[in-house]
Amino acid sequence: MELRPERREARFVHTETQEERVVAYDMAHVTPPQGAPDVVKKSALADAAGWVEVNKHSTQHVRFPNMFALGDASSLPTSRTGAAIRSQAPVLVANLLAALDSKSGGAHYDGYAACPIPTGYGKLLLCEFDYDLKPSPTFPLLDGTKEQRPYYWLKRYGLPALYWNGMLRGIA
Secondary structure, eight states: OEEETTTTEEEEEOTTTOOEEEEEOSOOOOOOOOOOOHHHHTSTTBOTTSSBOBOTTTOBBSSOTTOBOOGGGBOOSSOOOHHHHHHHHHHHHHHHHHHHTTOOOOOOOOOOEEEEEEEETTEEEEEEEOTTOOBOOSSTTSOTTSOOHHHHHIIIIIHHHHIIIIITTTOO
């Protein structure tokens, strides 16, 4: 992929056919390639794509029942965001504790993820969805399909505080 900002266009080349396509854009949101670390890719835990192979609802490994995974190295088919892992963690913990007690875990991850997308200074869309791409709003009184200033303040001040002071300390 190549961005041509002076012309507001992106150039794509198909990796197999070498077919080239140029697309005009108003806004570009580019994500770098993602993948699990080599130590995971080369392990028996990995699936064919190199991710830790887990059940998408339980986070339990599909071949090694005493293993669980979540987040960036897991095969969970959802966005790799802080909001997603914050929803995955309680499911993993509940199912892991059940497995330690030789019980079947009943906690269920529905694929929830949230992607805050800044659209301008003081403007933000908060796209929240599940595996079925069904909207899953945390704040149902605010329309997530429209720019909302409260979402901007949440992204600017609330989410960093939640991440650094809560999530990384295991209390949020």
